[in-house]
Amino acid sequence: MQFAIVLCVYLLSGFFVVRGNETAVVRRFGAAVKNANGEVRLWPSGWHYDCPWPFASVDRVKLNEIRTLSVGNLEQDEPSQSGFLRSVDPARQAQFLSGDKNILNVQISVSYRVSDSAIGDFLFAAVSPERRLRTLAESVLADAMLHSGVDFVHTLGRNELRELMTSRLQRLAAEQRLGLTVDDVTIGNVSPPLRVKAEFIDVMNARADKETAINQARAYSEQREAEARATAQRAKDAAEVIRRQSVESAKAESESFSKLIAQLRSDEQSGRRSYAEARQLTLRRKYLDTLEEVLRKVAAKVVLDSGQAIDLTILREQKAGSR
Structure with a gap:
């Protein structure tokens, strides 16, 4: 029983x-x-x-559980300080050599989960798959840092670097049959070593001053270019106005002269006066009109009282029978 x-x-x-x-x-x-x-x-x-x-x-x-592992320095000793210039504990720092021969303390977080299509690999094919994933993450980070500069890692290329490491970890995890799917890699803190923090501050300040000077010079250049374009456009518009006025004035004078010539020939044909007489009369009238216009612009006029006549004639009448 x-x-x-x-x-x-x-x-x-x-x-x-x-x-x-x-x-x-x-x-x-x-x-x-x-x-x-x-x-x-x-x-x-x-x-x-x-x-x-x-x-x-x-x-x-747990297939749907998002897991996280960290590589490098994760904790912050001083919560009030964050980012590139925070203090780093030398006992927990993870230093990597960048492509421009600088040493940086870098921390990344890898988000991953167990693949439902490769759970057999996770349980049976791989030995310590999560530990191997950490090793792969360290290797990928070291290689990415070696091909990048400080500026690229710190500010300029964070997104590109994150995408590169994510794709490489996904490929390596699949090739080595870890049974894990890497969802994302997040770049956390990037810190200089404590011994060279002051030098990094100087470099960052110099870089900021450089960017400020470049932006100011660019703004000044754009302002001067705009002023030069405006001045050139005004000169072009003024020249266009003068050109049109000159053309219209020349056309008017040409039409007036053509009408005058036609009138002279008409008088000659009608017998009222010969062409030479009409021409001489017209020239005299033009002379008097011009003289009147010139004298109107003269600021001072002098009247001579010498008792002698002054001949101001420029165009004299032609004698009869002369051409």
């Missing part, structure tokens, strides 16, 4: 529970139970039964 009770209890120990956020894999006689297609069989949440121990064992895995 006691044997029957013990046997019954032993057989009942084959029942096992899989929680809602877990997936189970059963191993019978040390080998994982597989489906007909050869893949590892996954047991969903709920009550299940299989052979009791030691004939079978159950491995429970």
